[in-house]
Amino acid sequence: MYDWLIVGAGFAGSVMAERLASVRGGRVLVIDRREHVGGNAFDCYDASGVLMHRYGPHIFHTNSEMIFEYLSRFTDWRPYEHRVLAHVDGQLVPIPINRTTINVLYGLQLKTDEEVETFLRARAEPISEIRTSEDVVLARVGRDLYEKFFRSYTRKQWGLEPAELDKSVTSRVPTRANEDDRYFSDTYQYMPAEGYTRMFKRMLDLPNIDIQTGVDYAEIKGQVAHKRVIFTGPIDQYFDYCYGKLPYRCLEFKHVTLDVEHHQPVAVINYPQGEPYTRVTEYKHLTGQTHPRTTITYEYPCAEGDPYYPIPRPENSALYKRYEALAKAEKGVWFVGRLATYRYYNMDQVVGQALATFKRIDASLAGSTSEDRLKELA
Incomplete structure (x- = not known):
């Protein structure tokens, strides 16, 4: 019997798992349909030995000292200020x-x-x-x-x-009158020194956390005994699309390794004109890795595939509100993260949402009787 079944091992699920296991002492099972932890922030060494982000570039930035200090428990940091160029009229110019x-x-x-x-x-x-x-x-x-x-x-x-x-x-994209060419202006701008995946593995490295990857929630929910659920997947999927599918924008990635040390002057170049892709990322700028080869990724938005971005339109928000009403009525289940709350969150915002959700859960369970609390920890 697990105290908590957590669906999804990205930022939302991993933060919830760590807090519930380390603070409340609960027995936690984390599952993910992919074969790895880290969600879309997953990074790995490719066949050439280049550290790259499988699902496109993830750059950490926040103004929250609390969020930065929390994640600092699980990683050292590499200072990094993100700069992006746009290929416009045949020239590379700063964006924003x-x-x-x-x-x-x-x-x-x-x-x-x-x-x-x-x-x-x-x-x-x-x-x-x-x-x-x-x-x-x-x-x-x-x-x-x-x-x-x-x-x-x-x-x-x-x-x-x-x-x-x-x-x-x-x-979300400012226009500046000065010469500041940083993409973000947050107080804390860093990259995990050993990558995101190492950070996630440290976060989940507790004796009362079990992890199963390559497992879908639909396959396991009736087979594993558990008291409560943290769900971080698409909220419409949880309710079997009973009101119809929430629209998401998806992405396809073309990863290419080149026999050069560097391919472009910055980590990301946007292509806002005629090209079919939106941006090209070179990861060595992000990671600081020294390597004779380099890996780049072409990013192609599309309509079908894994959901990445909730599409912000009034009719979509109205549809989400119907699912949100069902979620509020669902006993023993908490919905956390971008897909579960149909919001376009940055990584730090997801961490903040998860930490706030844990505080609410902890406070509500703290109000139970001593006998109930013993049952919680049994």
């Missing part, structure tokens, strides 16, 4: 758009934040109410930069026009 981007594209020599803001205001379109991702960009940078950087990229990434997507999608 900054002063350098504008100067290069338009042959200008703007020198101050004020000059850049004046340039952008002259091109911005008046939008009475910001509702869509198109509105966000047009109101900030105008039509030309929208077409160069956002429209085609968004269509590739989401399979929809920016005007069909909630404003939250493009709001």
Whole structure:
């Protein structure tokens, strides 16, 4: 008899497992349908010995000291500030758009934040109410930069026009008037020194945690005795798609190893124009690994496959709310993580959600009688 069956060994499931096992002393079984722990953050050495991310680049960044200190129990860190270039009109320019981007594209020599803001205001379109991702960009940078950087990229990434997507999608990408070319501005920007998979294995390395990979929840839920469930998979799948499928955007990856030490000047180059892929990643920039060869990944968004990104549209949110009502009524089951709560979370946000969920669980169980608590730990 397990106290907890945890479905999914990514950030949400692994954090919940570690907390429930180490703090509450519960007996925990973690399962994952894939053959490994770590979820989409899984990294491994490929056939050439290059450390790479199987499911595309994962860069850790957070403003939360609490989240950073929690994960620091399981890994040392390598300082890393992520920089991305975009291949636009045959040139490589910084993205998010900054002063350098504008100067290069338009042959200008703007020198101050004020000059850049004046340039952008002259091109911005008046939008009475910001509702869509198109509105966000047009109101900030105008039509030309929208077409160069956002429209085609968004269509590739989401399979929809920016005007069909909630404003939250493009709001995630700032526009800067200065020369800051970092993709993120968070206080803590690091990569796990030995990779994400090592971090996950340390997190789950407790005597009262058992792990089974290559196992689907549908196959095991009636065969393993357990008291409670932490579910981190797609919420619609848990309820057998009774209201229909929640739409997700999926990804395909083409991994290529090259006989060169480096292929591109930064870890990620975005391709927001005519190419069929959205970005190319070179992992040695992320990991700091020294190796005579390099591995790159071409990323192709698609409609079918493993779910990666919930699609933020009003009708999808409404459908999720119906599943959320079922989840709230489900006894002894907690839904945690991006897929289980149909939200586009960063990694640190998933960790924060899992830690907050554990606190609520711990507080609720702490209110039970001593006899009940003994049963919990039996």
